[in-house]
Amino acid sequence: MSESQAWDAVDAYFTDHLAPDDEVTTAALRDSEAAELPHVNVTANQGKLLQLLAEIQGARTVLEIGTLGGYSTIWLARALPADGRLISLEYDPRHAEVATRNIARAGLDKLVEVRVGAALESLPLLADENPPPFDLVFIDADKVNNARYLEWALRLTSVGSLIVVDNVVRGGRVADADSDAGDVVGTRAAIELIGSHPRLSGTAIQTVGAKGYDGFALARVLA
Numbered sequence: 163m164s165e166s167q168a169w170d171a172v173d174a175y176f177t178d179h180l181a182p183d184d185e186v187t188t189a190a191l192r193d194s195e196a197a198e199l200p201h202v203n204v205t206a207n208q209g210k211l212l213q214l215l216a217e218i219q220g221a222r223t224v225l226e227i228g229t230l231g232g233y234s235t236i237w238l239a240r241a242l243p244a245d246g247r248l249i250s251l252e253y254d255p256r257h258a259e260v261a262t263r264n265i266a267r268a269g270l271d272k273l274v275e276v277r278v279g280a281a282l283e284s285l286p287l288l289a290d291e292n293p294p295p296f297d298l299v300f301i302d303a304d305k306v307n308n309a310r311y312l313e314w315a316l317r318l319t320s321v322g323s324l325i326v327v328d329n330v331v332r333g334g335r336v337a338d339a340d341s342d343a344g345d346v347v348g349t350r351a352a353i354e355l356i357g358s359h360p361r362l363s364g365t366a367i368q369t370v371g372a373k374g375y376d377g378f379a380l381a382r383v384l385a
């Protein structure tokens with residue numbers, strides 16, 4: 163068995179026992195596939211991690227940047243109480259349409275709002291609404307803007323909020339300080355902002371699995 167076959171097999175084993183897809187998440191994946199959305203959603207066990215983080219956080223409000231077909235949105239929204247709120251920002255109207263259907267099928271449409279547009283345009287509009295601080299922010303959109311999204315997340319959260327940034331390893335490319343690839347530059351800026359910002363305490367973890375070699379960063383808002 164090759165190394166990557168072993169990663170897949172272990173992911174399948176963990177997923178089967180700890181985070182199996184149910185009818186709703188399976189249908190969300192199926193409809194995303196049918197609509198030819200890219201296969202860049204989190205895996206089931208990563209979705210379960212997001213749900214657990216939101217539950218541990220006691221989250222009532224979640225902001226997601228990067229909806230795709232709403233797969234991670236469903237996992238996160240399942241952690242919310244009946245009066246919770248999740249706002250998910252998505253650039254591509256076609257992705258948002260698929261997500262909206264998937265979220266409605268999951269019975270989560272009362273909690274979740276998908277807003278269409280470039281997140282850097284949606285975020286100031288959201289801030290103008292003066293929403294209560296978000297308890298958890300999940301950043302998973304165009305990686306080139308990761309540091310900008312982190313700055314917005316800081317404006318929209320308060321002490322104790324949790325910020326999760328996905329795909330911070332990029333197959334190891336994040337370690338290349340000379341890279342001029344937008345995703346690497348954006349992700350390095352976000353990691354360095356977490357490390358240097360007085361209001362943030364964070365770390366980042368490398369992962370392997372069905373999605374290859376990648377990882378995520380976690381940051382807690384301190385003040």
Ligand SMILES: C[S@@+](CC[C@H](N)C(=O)[O-])C[C@H]1O[C@@H](n2cnc3c(N)ncnc32)[C@H](O)[C@@H]1O
Pocket residue numbers: 202203204227228229230231232233234235251252253254257279280281282302303304
């Ligand atoms: C990695 S996918 C999100 C996957 C999703 N979180 C999941 O795990 O199911 C990234 C999404 O971000 C969206 N996106 C890309 N650039 C964006 C932008 N500037 N503003 C908002 N969304 C953007 C893409 O259209 C895509 O749907």
